[in-house]
Amino acid sequence: MKDLRLNAGIPVKPSYGPEDLAGHDVDAEVGRPGEYPFTRGIHRAMYRERLWTMRQYVGFGTPAQTNARFKHLMAHGQDALNVAFDLPTQLGLDSDDPRAEGEVGRVGMAVDTLADMEAAFAGIPLDRVSVSLTINGMAAPITAMYYAVAERQGVAADKVVTTPQNDILKEFIARGTWVYPVEPSLRLVADLIEFSARRYPRSNPVSVCGYHIREAGCTTAQEMAYGLAIAAAYVELMLARGMAVDDFAPRLSFNFTCWGKIFEEVAKFRAGRRLYARMMRERFGATNPRSCMFRSLIGGGGSAFTAQEPENNIVRGAYIALTAALSGAQTMALPTYDEAYTIPSAKAQLIALRTMQICAEESGAADTADPLGGAYYVEALTNAMEERIVEELAAVERMGGIVEAVKSGAIQAEVARQAYLHEQRLAAGEIRKVAVNCHVGDAGAEADRDVELYAFDPTVAEAQVKQLARVRAERDGDAATAALRRLADEARGTANLMPAITECVKAYATLGEINRALKDVFGEHREPVGF
């Protein structure tokens, strides 16, 4: 019989039995749903009480275009938003910046000033809709804009539910929207967490991501280990500021992917929840059970999907939705079947939403908490996965800890190495991919050609640049200048920068101006280039 290993390197036997759990105190290690260490999920009744939130990642073109797509999806039953910003916005470049040419409104919506965020959420009641903001290097100013929009809508601070991603460490490892060097970048992360914890009690001011690191190539065990290491780094930052762990930890949240082998993914989340709970209680002294809950968006990774015969991706998406449900997701998002080609068409986006709804309403996966709990294979795999994650955490420590590993580029190099190994296994047929390296059929040629793709609207940039010029002309220029000067002054000190950034935002300073003020003080990150 052929040797079979999971993505994390764990060997799989043809069958499992009670002997595979010998020596484990299953009751203590696994426990019950809703109870420490939350192996079986963070809620007692899971989806019977509250279904996962459906939160497709949406944004393109101008804020007005994105606003229309938000409303379209909400009309079809999506209950929360996850905002995609274009690359200039993610990097703090105004739409008229020469470096933004060709990128304005392309992979997300363009935001230059508060006026754009007002347009994006016009007619969307921010006291009733929770909104994720996929923004990192620019999380502080974009979230300040979001809070300002909510305030102008008359929404009380304690009714605002938003999740800025605000996870800069994974940007240095995998996603690339860093601007400033590591230390000032971490200061901004902590400023937003602290500011939000004190004033916006229902905000989740950071979403710690393993997702993008896995998409960049790391293994399942590394994804969880790196995510836990990043979470620990942020907890330490906040403790160093004098905050008590239970004052901010209940609002920490996570963003992980799930694709590939169903049971390996389920085991990854069960092990991850257990390790996180123990870390928060035993290492950081958390006493509030909510501080020990690994609350996660679980979405599929685009890496699961293929350009060949793209309709097959709809089927892969359904397995991903099932896996996320069996993994105990709080929030779900799926890639769309046209993922390999471009950002989603409206049709593809709706099919992804319908996939999650079918999983919720028809499949029975939501009927009871952790339905796989107690299965010999799943429990044994959860234990094996825990061991692998602990090994990977030790490897991070050998690199000097996650922050040092990011600065030196050691962790980026490891992720790239794993990506290359994955590609070699795919080429060798060790990893099977239908219509790619097995069951390759001629029918694919026709299927490929028939995909209806999103078409980028080239007039977006012009409209956005015009809008920016109008805001610049109409604002009180002196107020904007004064606010930017205050921000630069405070950046040289140690104060929390959120109040100064908020003042800039409300004076309609542009994102580019705010970024420049900070960059003049902080400098720019120099990437440790290697492969």
Place this chain on the structure above:
Amino acid sequence: MKILIAKPGLDGHDRGAKVVAQALRDAGHEVVYTGLKRTPEEIVAEAIQEDVGVVGLSILSGAHLLLTRRVIEGLRAAGAGDVGVIVGGTIPPRDVESLRALGAAAIFPMSTPLTDIVAAFTTRRLGEPQDVAGLGPRRPRRAI
């Protein structure tokens, strides 16, 4: 052959660039990688300074037409028009011919097998666009 793998524009996705760089290195080429978010001007300057035979552009943001044009024009303006330019990334079918017309020697859209990419670099004729039309992947590329 000496090859520059480059990430132009603002896109931060470097998995493909780093995988291709490793494969080319293992195939015996000397590979230089620019790192993320380089401008076309920076890439042209680095290609000339490193004296490479081929520049491989990895673009996943959708801005491939503009960025490829800038790099090719920049190389020509700097008297380095003989440097071959290869483009890989999220290249929708409708843009493949446009990239060829701009002067790209080869285009590797999504899911191009790594072996095909390495084979194309290894022919050593990428600086001569008229010779490379047939250098695409072995499998007929669908959707082009």
